[in-house]
Amino acid sequence: MMEHARKGGVVSCAPTTVRPGACPSMRRATIAGLAMLAGAAALASGQVFTDVTGVNGVESHHSFPRERYGGMTGGGAVADFNGDGWLDLMVLVGGGEPDKLFINNGDGTFTDQAASWGVALAHRGIGCAVGDYDRDGDVDMFITSLGTLDQPQRDGQHMLYRNNGDGTFTDVAVEAGVNLQNPGRADGWQPTFGDYDRDGDLDLFVTCYDRSISGNTLYANNGDGTFDEVTEACGLEIECAGFIPTFQDMNADGHHDLILVGDSGTSRFYLNNGYNVFIDQTAHAEDIDTANGMGLAIGDIDNDLDPDFYVTSIFWDALQGPGNVLLINQGDGSFQNQARAAGADDGGWGWGCAFADVDNDGHLDIVETNGFSGFSGEQAYLYMNTGESPLRFEERAVPSGMGHFDEGRGLITFDADNDMDLDLVIFTNDGPLSFYRNDTPGGNALRVSLDTSRRSILAPQGQHASVYIGFGDQVRMDTMDADVDHCTQGEMVSHFGLGDVSNVDWVRVAWSDGSFTTVSDVDVNTLLTIRASSHPGDYIDDGIINIFDVIAMLGDLDAGRLEADVNGD
Structure with a gap:
């Protein structure tokens, strides 16, 4: 798993493995084998x-x-x-x-x-x-x-x-x-x-x-x-x-x-x-x-x-x-x-x-x-x-x-x-x-989950946030909702199908408190977890708001990184 500091929190990028291999038990190995043949x-x-x-x-x-x-x-x-x-x-x-x-x-x-x-x-x-x-x-x-x-x-x-x-x-x-x-x-x-x-x-x-x-x-x-x-x-x-x-x-x-x-x-x-x-x-x-x-x-x-x-x-x-x-x-x-x-x-x-x-x-x-x-x-x-x-x-x-x-x-x-x-x-x-x-044979995807455990004013799992992604001249949006239906509830993950798109330029979360987090240059076929920092002003996510947050933000701004887009425009 790759983990690196980003505006508004830690971003975890965990590429998934299509069709996991060997199972720890003969029973599960048999099940997986039958499923692969069916697929x-x-x-x-x-x-x-x-x-x-x-x-x-x-x-x-x-x-x-x-x-x-x-x-x-x-x-x-x-x-x-x-x-x-x-x-x-x-x-x-x-x-x-x-x-x-x-x-x-x-x-x-x-x-x-x-x-x-x-x-x-x-x-x-x-x-x-x-x-x-x-x-x-x-x-x-x-x-x-x-x-x-x-x-x-x-x-x-x-x-x-x-x-x-x-x-x-x-x-x-x-x-x-x-x-x-x-x-x-x-x-x-x-x-x-x-x-x-x-x-x-x-x-x-x-x-x-x-x-x-x-x-x-x-x-x-x-x-x-x-x-x-x-x-x-x-x-x-x-x-x-x-x-x-x-x-x-x-x-x-x-x-x-x-x-x-x-x-x-x-x-x-x-x-x-x-x-x-x-x-x-x-x-x-x-x-x-x-x-x-x-x-x-x-x-x-x-x-x-x-x-x-x-x-x-x-x-x-x-x-x-x-x-x-x-x-x-x-x-x-x-x-x-x-x-x-x-x-x-x-x-x-x-x-x-x-x-x-x-x-x-x-x-x-x-x-x-x-x-x-x-x-x-x-x-x-x-x-x-x-x-x-x-x-x-x-x-x-x-x-x-x-x-x-x-x-x-x-x-x-x-x-x-x-x-x-x-x-x-x-x-x-x-x-x-x-x-x-x-078992769809084609089409890339990006999946995004949210972690709000460090900011108590935001609902757990980022519920009610809006997730935007951009690639080329295209922008897509999904709301992080409870996915409630008749007698059921689905996953709390934003799933974006991408077709043949091979890279996502940026992912932006509009949190329900009015703040934003942006991550740039994201690999496809990845489950991306974005964590909200303890406070919107805590740019480097160290739990403290001080001059080092300002320095880091200005450095990203000078380098033209989208992470410095603190107002989501």
Whole structure:
């Protein structure tokens, strides 16, 4: 690993190895060999994805009782729970069997260690969010639940798993004040962590499918391991059949707004007014209040340096709705639905989705799960971005090797094997999980992660920062968000597909406190970790602000290094 001082922190450049070699055990060697053979066959046939379910050690069958909400569940989350640089996978099994925690073996294969970590509970798990809520340097987990199967559905069963840093979790939801969301109602859907008040710790929003104004709930982090419920004070008492919440600065004013995806035309878009009160701006997001919102993806789909978003829905004439909604940021506070014109409106009975550059060509594609009563047996969808303007997509799921025909719910894209492309997990309702390894034959990439452990005013892992990269006359942008979707949360990494670009001229992080960090001359096919210094004025990142910071900055400025661009212009 190379490590060198840069403006605003230490930059770690760790080039990854494509397809790691020898494994420490015969079992893992056999698994890796089978996976490589499958990948070779896939490439020969022109496919992008190879189904490696079970072969890579990940195997799970979802089973949620056929009772209220049961047919809409299926999900999990990814994070590096043990801090070894490899992403792990949490799976909510639904109650028929205990949940599973697949720890990455360091080669893209996995071993279920849920029992030793203390999370092998059989319960009616629904949604999962991950984040370092206590700022102790490891990733914690919040899970919504309706309780174990030996009793009827009941309230007060949500879990906040604190990562103890020793390979175990402890449920502290009761002590933290977040186990009971909606007293008297067994409910709770997808949670999300986010720093809505910009104080550097992660707050918590939990959706509720029941349309009572006391259901969808915002908890403020007190910084001492406890939370206070602040829903009404923040203007968020909402009658919404809530599925997915996420905090994101959608109008570039430095404040984190709220997108709330809800069923039956109840999706909402709220702007943060700068005083942590949310103002309903749903009328400025075309068609989201008429869609049956199910899934959510956020990203710069048209490469114009602002965030757009996509809401999956039901494409069915009887409902007379718009189908999927692709909301393009107009730069004036409004969002225009271009799904139909772009060819991405009909996803059947859509659920989970993601923006992901699956072929590393520099253009975000759309992945979407599908299936429900009357739509069972339909395929999942892969809308490949053609790179044209205006936007146009071509559906290529089956030819690309993503032939999923079960009732998909949640969906996650992440780099499971550290080979610089995005793999895919689809969670099936009342059926088997599917794991697709990405074997795309070409396209360079750059992956960026953020470390804010030394600056307490910034959210953990740099959440809410914007990451920009420049090469030639091109600039790309990604927001470091929680990547929350239907019952799932994905990786906290910015992934940039680059096609045949062989070097990135610069990478710039716009931190949520208004400061910037710039790194120049970055190798491709690298995971780049940028660390925020203890203070924006600590140029050499030694924990002290003094004349030596000024001297170093002036030296970089005189040499024409982009690291000296302290105002991000």
